[in-house]
Amino acid sequence: MSHDHHDERPELTPAQITAALNPPPGRNGGDLVVETLQGLGATTVFGLPGQHALGMFDALRRSSLSYVGLRVENNAGFAADAYGRVTGEVAPLLLSTGPGALTSLAALQEAASASAPVLAVSSQIPTAGLGGGRHGYLHELRDQQASFRDIVKSVHTVRAASQIPSAIAAAWESALTAPHGPVWIEIPQDVLLAETTLPVVTAMDATPRELYARPELIAVAAHLLSNAERPAIIAGGGVVRSDASGKLRALAERISAPVVTTFGGKGAFPWEHPLSLQSWLEDRHTTDFLEDADVVLVVGSGLGELSSNYHTFAPRGRVVQIEADAGKLESNHPALGIHADARDALADLLEAVTPRADPAAAERVAGVLGRVRERIAAQGLTLEQHLVAEIRAALPDTSPSFWDMTILAYWAWSAFDARHPNTMHSAQGAGGLGYGFPAAIGAAAADVTRPVLAVSGDGGAMYSLAELATARQYDLPVTWLIVDDGGYGILREYMTGAFGETTGTELSRPDFVALAESFGVPAVRTSPETLADDLAKSFAQPGPSVVVLPALLRMFEPTHL
Numbered sequence: 001m002s003h004d005h006h007d008e009r010p011e012l013t014p015a016q017i018t019a020a021l022n023p024p025p026g027r028n029g030g031d032l033v034v035e036t037l038q039g040l041g042a043t044t045v046f047g048l049p050g051q052h053a054l055g056m057f058d059a060l061r062r063s064s065l066s067y068v069g070l071r072v073e074n075n076a077g078f079a080a081d082a083y084g085r086v087t088g089e090v091a092p093l094l095l096s097t098g099p100g101a102l103t104s105l106a107a108l109q110e111a112a113s114a115s116a117p118v119l120a121v122s123s124q125i126p127t128a129g130l131g132g133g134r135h136g137y138l139h140e141l142r143d144q145q146a147s148f149r150d151i152v153k154s155v156h157t158v159r160a161a162s163q164i165p166s167a168i169a170a171a172w173e174s175a176l177t178a179p180h181g182p183v184w185i186e187i188p189q190d191v192l193l194a195e196t197t198l199p200v201v202t203a204m205d206a207t208p209r210e211l212y213a214r215p216e217l218i219a220v221a222a223h224l225l226s227n228a229e230r231p232a233i234i235a236g237g238g239v240v241r242s243d244a245s246g247k248l249r250a251l252a253e254r255i256s257a258p259v260v261t262t263f264g265g266k267g268a269f270p271w272e273h274p275l276s277l278q279s280w281l282e283d284r285h286t287t288d289f290l291e292d293a294d295v296v297l298v299v300g301s302g303l304g305e306l307s308s309n310y311h312t313f314a315p316r317g318r319v320v321q322i323e324a325d326a327g328k329l330e331s332n333h334p335a336l337g338i339h340a341d342a343r344d345a346l347a348d349l350l351e352a353v354t355p356r357a358d359p360a361a362a363e364r365v366a367g368v369l370g371r372v373r374e375r376i377a378a379q380g381l382t383l384e385q386h387l388v389a390e391i392r393a394a395l396p397d398t399s400p401s402f403w404d405m406t407i408l409a410y411w412a413w414s415a416f417d418a419r420h421p422n423t424m425h426s427a428q429g430a431g432g433l434g435y436g437f438p439a440a441i442g443a444a445a446a447d448v449t450r451p452v453l454a455v456s457g458d459g460g461a462m463y464s465l466a467e468l469a470t471a472r473q474y475d476l477p478v479t480w481l482i483v484d485d486g487g488y489g490i491l492r493e494y495m496t497g498a499f500g501e502t503t504g505t506e507l508s509r510p511d512f513v514a515l516a517e518s519f520g521v522p523a524v525r526t527s528p529e530t531l532a533d534d535l536a537k538s539f540a541q542p543g544p545s546v547v548v549l550p551a552l553l554r555m556f557e558p559t560h561l
Helices: 014-021 029-040 051-060 073-087 105-114 144-149 161-176 189-193 215-226 237-241 245-255 284-292 342-352 360-377 382-394 407-415 436-446 467-473 489-499 512-518 531-540
Strands: 044-047 066-069 091-095 118-124 154-157 183-188 231-235 259-261 295-299 318-323 336-339 401-403 424-426 452-457 478-484 523-525 545-550
Touching (some): 029 161, 029 189, 044 436, 051 091, 051 118, 051 189, 066 436, 073 105, 073 118, 073 424, 073 436, 105 118, 105 144, 118 161, 144 154, 154 161, 161 183, 183 189, 215 295, 215 318, 215 342, 231 245, 237 342, 245 342, 295 342, 382 407, 401 407, 401 436, 407 424, 407 452, 424 436, 436 452, 436 478, 478 512, 512 523, 523 531
Parallel strands (some): 044 066, 044 091, 091 118, 118 183, 154 183, 318 336, 401 424, 401 452, 478 545, 523 545
């Protein structure tokens, strides 16, 4: 069976041929960039201009692309990452050379870890300066691509205008082929600025390759699951990205298999479903349950540190792993490894399994969740649980939320009901600070009709303050909740636990309410009692707002130590 998608050759009409023979004057390499992006279906681009990239930015003027300019390249990368996650579409990120490009690296690492389709287009010094000679151009690097090659899925270099459409199309296809991921294109300044007589770019095709499961592996997996006595499913981010939550639910119900979602897979399975183990992965009761399963189906997860309770998970049964990233197959546990996109593989399994009823499965799930609740209840952490519940009560069901690396986010990973797939996102892939607010800006740019929540600690918030200007400039409906505890709260806990005292964790910080207001962004200081009301008011009003919660939060006790 052939799945070739390149067999239909586009034909031009006589009018299109005439247009190709008479291209409009005043176009340059930058126009070829934006025409290609438009031809491939892009509607919104993110970025920050710089000297070598001005050809691209000038061309935006002549295009229908909407541009969202952030104040720091790394934040522009986080915004593009979130846009790619919530839409499933490619998010173009336009960057300048050297420092501008390099400042995006941490965001591209997060996009790579979380499989977000970001297409970074960077300028480069003029062609005459390339080749590793030390010419002393502004922004010059000896080998700019080398800084990105370890992080992105693929690198595409352009040295002539005629290469631009093909390079961007190849990068686009790479970004959208499962697993999604960031890609890198670089184009020299002179190529972007040089006038071109090439026809306007039309008829672009960059259809991603399909990744189907091998049928003999599906047959074995279906046999194992159909004959299991205690099957269980771990659903990761791949289920969310491939829009496979409906198929996951159908399979779980057909074989009576309890489902736990990873933190990247939040919302992949209904939270209150009788078979839902929710996402209490950092809990020994959940780990014990999964170890007791005779067949564990892992879909769209590599079972990394967080998904394996810090590598303490030691399955005793057979593991079946469906994963689009070949490098993650059996990277942590021996398994029947199936290299496939989650959605297609789950569809194949649904057809192949024999239904099995297990009336006791829901009872066992309820038992595990009860033991988890008792463990948490014994730790006296009512404030933290109250805050998670208040946020859930205030946030509209379909509104996306973006969580920075902060204690409240670590609670949310385990305890927050995402209600819908692809609505809860965090920086837990690479684990860098500063993700929440710029990511929320990217999601709001994708859909301005629904409010978006960002959650940061005061430490992470300091990375993103400049983007208050962006949120105001574009009037985006982002509510930013800043939990202010005067420092890096989780590091304070780690250091106190490990060394008995802290170093470098205590922070002087601004009056966040006054600061937000100086940007023209309305802000309020809230309390645990008024949080839900203050958030609801923020979500109901148009444009950006800031809610500051002074609170000292604690993490629940880990079970992996």
